[in-house]
Amino acid sequence: MRDLIGNIIIFAGVGFAGLGILGIFRFKNFYSRVLVSSKVDTVGFITILLGVSVKHGLSFFTLKVLFIMAMALIINPLITHSIVRSAYISGYKTRKE
C-alpha cells in the first residue's frame, strides 16, 4: 500500500520535471525560460524526494533523503539568484513575448 502511494507521488514529480523541460524549449527569451523552467524543476525535485521517503517509511534512509531535500531547499534559490543577477548586471533587458 505504502509502495503504491510512493510510486504515484514519484510519477507526479516526473511529470513536473517534464513540464520544466517543456518550458525550456517553449520560450524565446532568457528571463521567461529561467522563471518557468528552473522553479518548476525544483517542485519536481521536492516531490520525487518526498515520494522516495514515503516509500521507505521511518529509517535512516528516509532521514538522509530529508537532509538532501533540506540542502536542496537552501542551495537551489541561491544558484538561480546568482545566474539571474549576473545576467541583470551585465545588462540583459526584459522583453515581451
Place this chain on the structure above:
Amino acid sequence: MAIAIFLLMIFSLLSALRVIIGPTIWDKLLGLNLVTAKLIVIIVLVASMQSKTYLLDLALVYALLSFIGIVFMSYYLQRKGRF
C-alpha cells in the same frame, strides 16, 4: 521505478541540448543547473531501488560541488573576468 529513471535520463539529455545550443552564456549555466538536478534525483532513485545507503552520500557531495561551481562561474561572468 525503472520507467521513472529512464524518463529522467531522457530529460537530462534534453537539458544538455540547451547547454549546446543556448544563445547566451547564461542559458548554458541554466542548462547545467538542470542537468545537475536530474542527476541527483537519478542517484537517489538508484539508491532506493538497491536500498544501499552509501549512494546517498554521493548525492550530498555532488549537490555541494555543483553549487560552488555554478556560483563561481556566474560571479566570474558578472565581473567580466576580473576577480
Place this chain on the structure above:
Amino acid sequence: MKEGDFIKRIVYYGQLVALFSLFWVVLFESLSFWVLISAPIISILSLILSEKYLLKANYYDLYYFNIFWLLKYTVVLFTEIYKSGFSIIPNILSGHANPGIVDITTEVDTNIGIALIANSITLTPGTITMDVSGQKLKVLWIDPETYNPTMAGLIIKGRLEKLF
C-alpha cells in the same frame, strides 16, 4: 547580561547542538555507543572553532531562530510552493509570458529574516529576487499585475511575512 537573556542563550545553543548531533548520527547510520558519545563533543567543538576563527562573532546575535517556528514556516512555505507551482502550468502550456521588474519593501529588519524572505521569494515559482539593498528588494515577476510597491508586496510575500 540579564537573567532571561542567559536562559534564552542556553536554549538556543542547546537546540543547535541537538541539530548537529542528529546530522552526525544520520551520517554514520548507527546508534552505537561511540557514535552517541562523540556526537555532542564534535558539535560543541565545531561551534566553538567556527565562532572563533571563521565568524568572529556570536551565532546568537547573527542567526537567532527557534526550531518550532522554523517547522511552522516550512509548512507555510510548502503550501505556497505547491499553490504557485500549479498556477504556473497554464503559462507553460500556452507560452504566454511578459516578465517585468518590480520594487518591493519588507518590514523585516534582521539580516537572517531578509535572507529568508528573499530565498522564499525565489523558491516560489514565478518570482525571482534579483537584488537586495537594505530593506528594498528588486523582484523579477513573470506577469506583473501591478507595479505599485505595497500592492505587489502584499501579493508576492503576504502570507510569509505575517509569521515574523
